[in-house]
Amino acid sequence: MPLSEIVSFEPATGRELFRSSIGDVDEAVARAREAFPGWASRPVANRMELVRRFANEVLAATDEFAELIARETGKPLWEAKTEVEAVIGKVEISINSYLERTGQKKLDSALGGSSAVRHKPHGIMAVLGPYNFPAHLPNGHIVPALIAGNTVVFKPSEKTPAVGALLVECFHRAGIDKHVVQALIGGPDEGKALVAHPEVDGVLFTGSAQAGIAINRKCATNPGKILALEMGGNNPIVVMKTPKVEDAALLIARSAFTTAGQRCTAARRLIVTEDMYDATVQAVKDLIPKIIVDEPFADPAPFMGCVIDNQAADQLAESFLYLLSNGGKAIRHLKRPQEDKPFVTPALIDTTAMEERPDVELFGPLLQVIKVTDLDAAIAEANNTRFGLSASLIGGAPEDYNHFWANIRAGIVNWNQPTNGASSKQPFGGLGLSGNHRPAAYYAADYCAYPVASSEIGQPRASMGVGFKTD
Numbered sequence: 169m170p171l172s173e174i175v176s177f178e179p180a181t182g183r184e185l186f187r188s189s190i191g192d193v194d195e196a197v198a199r200a201r202e203a204f205p206g207w208a209s210r211p212v213a214n215r216m217e218l219v220r221r222f223a224n225e226v227l228a229a230t231d232e233f234a235e236l237i238a239r240e241t242g243k244p245l246w247e248a249k250t251e252v253e254a255v256i257g258k259v260e261i262s263i264n265s266y267l268e269r270t271g272q273k274k275l276d277s278a279l280g281g282s283s284a285v286r287h288k289p290h291g292i293m294a295v296l297g298p299y300n301f302p303a304h305l306p307n308g309h310i311v312p313a314l315i316a317g318n319t320v321v322f323k324p325s326e327k328t329p330a331v332g333a334l335l336v337e338c339f340h341r342a343g344i345d346k347h348v349v350q351a352l353i354g355g356p357d358e359g360k361a362l363v364a365h366p367e368v369d370g371v372l373f374t375g376s377a378q379a380g381i382a383i384n385r386k387c388a389t390n391p392g393k394i395l396a397l398e399m400g401g402n403n404p405i406v407v408m409k410t411p412k413v414e415d416a417a418l419l420i421a422r423s424a425f426t427t428a429g430q431r432c433t434a435a436r437r438l439i440v441t442e443d444m445y446d447a448t449v450q451a452v453k454d455l456i457p458k459i460i461v462d463e464p465f466a467d468p469a470p471f472m473g474c475v476i477d478n479q480a481a482d483q484l485a486e487s488f489l490y491l492l493s494n495g496g497k498a499i500r501h502l503k504r505p506q507e508d509k510p511f512v513t514p515a516l517i518d519t520t521a522m523e524e525r526p527d528v529e530l531f532g533p534l535l536q537v538i539k540v541t542d543l544d545a546a547i548a549e550a551n552n553t554r555f556g557l558s559a560s561l562i563g564g565a566p567e568d569y570n571h572f573w574a575n576i577r578a579g580i581v582n583w584n585q586p587t588n589g590a591s592s593k594q595p596f597g598g599l600g601l602s603g604n605h606r607p608a609a610y611y612a613a614d615y616c617a618y619p620v621a622s623s624e625i626g627q628p629r630a631s632m633g634v635g636f637k638t639d
Contacts, residue, residue, distance in 0.1 A: 171355045174329050179242035179474050179510050180463040186240070186330035191352040193361040200292045200319040201367055203347035208289050208317035215315050216263050221342035222311075223259040226252065233334060237303060238464035240328045242474040242510070243427055245464050254304040254592065255335070261592050261610065262311045269613040270316070281625030287617035289317035290394055291369030294362045296383075298374045299476050300430040302328035303335050308592070309372035309396070310339075310349060312612040318370070320349045323362055325375075327476055329353050363387065370394035370615070374432075374608075377529065377555070377601040384604065396606040396615045398597060400432035400529045401557030403587045404550035406572070407440045407448050408543055410563030417451035419562055420535070423586040425459060425514045428472045429533035432602075433558040433580065433588040436530060438516075438537045439546045444563070445539050449499060449516075452535075456500045456514045474511040475532050481510035484532040488515055491536065495522035502534060527553050543568055551577050557598035558587040579607060 176186040207215070226233060230252050237248035270287040277283045293313045297306030302324060310320050324332025329351075336351035352358060363371050363383050370393060373383055380399035387393050405423050407416055423435035440448050462470035475481050481504060488502040502515030514533040519525050525536065540546045543564065550559055559578040561569055569583040579598035580590055590596050590609070597607025606615045 171357070174326050174353050174355060176240055176327060176329050177477075178239045179477055180239075182509065186333070188329060188333070188353045190354050190358060193352065193354075193358055193365060196321045196350050196352045197292060197362070197365050197367045199347040200321050200350065203345055204289075204291055204319045207314075207319055207345070207348045210317070212266075212315065212317070215317065216266075218342055218344050219259050219262070219311055219314055222339050222344065223256045225338040225341045226256050229334075229338065233303065233331075233338075236334055237331055238473075240330050241299065241302065241476065242464060244462075244466075244470050244473050246469055247427065248464070251301055251304045254301075255307045258304070258307055258311050258592055262315055262612065265610045266312065266315045266613045266617075269611070270617050270619075277623060280629070281623060284622040284624060286620050286622065287316070288620050289313075289617055291318060292367060293318045293320050293370045293372055293616070294365070294368045295320055295322040296359055296363070296371070296373045296375065296379075297322065297324045297328075297332060299325040299327040300427060300432075302331035305374045305398075306332065307335060308596075308608055308612060309374075310335075312616045313370075313372065314339075314344070314349060316613065316616040318616060319347070321352050321362060321368070322350065323352045323354055323359050326355045360386070368393065370396075372396045372615070374398045376400060376531075380603075381601075394615055394618075395604060396608065396612075397604045398432065398608055399602055400531070401555040401578075401598060401602045402436045402527055402529055402553045403433060403555070403558045403578075404437045404439050404553075405435040405560045405562065405587050406543075406546045406550055407438065407444050408546065408561070408563040408568065409441070409444060412563075413444075413447045413451050416448060416562045417455050419560070419584070419586050420448075420452050421455055421459065421514075423560065423588055424535040425472055425533045426586075426588060428461075428475050428512070429514075429535075430475060430531055431588045432529075433590060435535060435560070435587045437550070438535055439540055439549050440537065441542055441546060442539055449518075449537060452516060453499050456516060459514055461505075461511055461513060472514075472533065474509060476510065478508070478510045480532065481512050484512055484515075484530065484534055487530050488517065488534060490526075491517050491519055491522070494524075495519065496536075497521070499537065525552075527555070529555065543571065547572060547575050551575075554601045555598065556600040557602035558582070558590070560585060560587045579603065 595607035595611040596609035
């Protein structure tokens with residue numbers, strides 16, 4: 169039965185936070201189409217100035233914004249504040265990216281003319297946002313799309329609609345027309361209808377591989393519709409010989425458990441060479457009980473909060489039991505401190521002995537450990553996945569990292585750094601089930617505008633040297 173309204177709840181408390189009626193997809197797209205010619209014809213400098221005003225509106229609402237993110241996602245307040253900072257910082261990064269990656273070129277050509285390369289917007293962009301970073305990640309699509317001259321229909325996750333609505337409200341407060349960027353509140357049906365709408369010129373998506381594949385199939389018969397798909401990962405963090413075992417453990421914990429493991433770049437598999445196995449696993453095992461798991465505004469501040477809802481927590485518990493019953497050896501059990509709240513403790517499980525480890529993205533603080541003989545075996549195991557978003561090597565010498573970098577299949581490859589926390593000043597994307605080779609972040613300008621080649625001259629001039637009869 170179709171939903172008539174969307175309701176979101178605070179996962180840490182269970183209290184209702186937001187309620188809204190379902191938006192109309194056809195009406196939203198029609199408004200975006202009507203607004204497109206005027207927005208696209210504005211000078212790019214004017215569009216840039218308006219998104220700068222948007223950044224100032226977000227800055228003015230920082231406390232309100234961060235509190236809402238913390239309440240609707242369950243993440244700690246300190247982390248919600250860093251998300252608001254990322255939303256603000258994205259504006260100047262996107263402006264610089266657009267100027268660099270879509271700059272105009274003009275060359276002299278025959279007969280006193282010129283040839284030029286300029287970029288044009290696609291039209292109406294559908295942006296589908298996730299719940300883990302409900303402001304930062306969709307904003308990373310919306311701002312570059314607006315700068316390029318597109319209009320935007322943004323459907324927030326049905327689990328975090330309040331943050332999505334506030335994000336769009338900040339664009340409107342900045343003076344951007346309400347039809348140029350719209351929030352379409354809805355559930356999966358509205359998302360599917362928006363993706364399939366014949367008037368939508370592009371789909372910019374961040375979410376699960378399952379949903380991304382469905383979008384790709386839906387648009388397969390329309391090659392003119394631009395798709396940018398960021399679909400997560402089954403990310404490896406590899407540990408080889410290093411004297412810095414405690415530092416390695418902290419990097420592993422940051423990779424696997426930040427945002428309660430609800431990051432597309434979170435480490436899912438800890439792959440350790442046998443000479444480092446005992447020390448590394450013991451260090452991570454000892455660190456886990458020190459991690460504070462609590463509600464967003466707790467004092468002392470927690471390292472991580474809850475996962476998004478009880479359904480997600482139940483799925484993680486079931487996944488842990490599946491691994492345990494199919495050859496996994498528990499090192500730290502995944503526990504539910506409160507059965508009616510989606511808090512889970514970080515879990516560590518050795519799956520070396522499993523004959524077939526499931527190649528899925530377990531979206532939470534559940535880290536699998538796999539023992540291997542050496543770096544080559546670690547690389548082979550790390551590449552034993554259909555995903556390819558992020559990978560890190562901890563330890564080793566420069567030549568080891570060079571070997572790792574050259575042979576690992578991932579769009580983000582780090583050395584002695586976490587798998588997560590990528591900079592917005594770099595491209596962000598992966599391959600395989602992680603994406604479709606359209607990286608976001610600094611490279612988002614590439615999919616928000618298309619290049620147009622022109623040959624130009626002030627007056628008609630032509631000559632033909634062969635093939636014509638002379639009088």
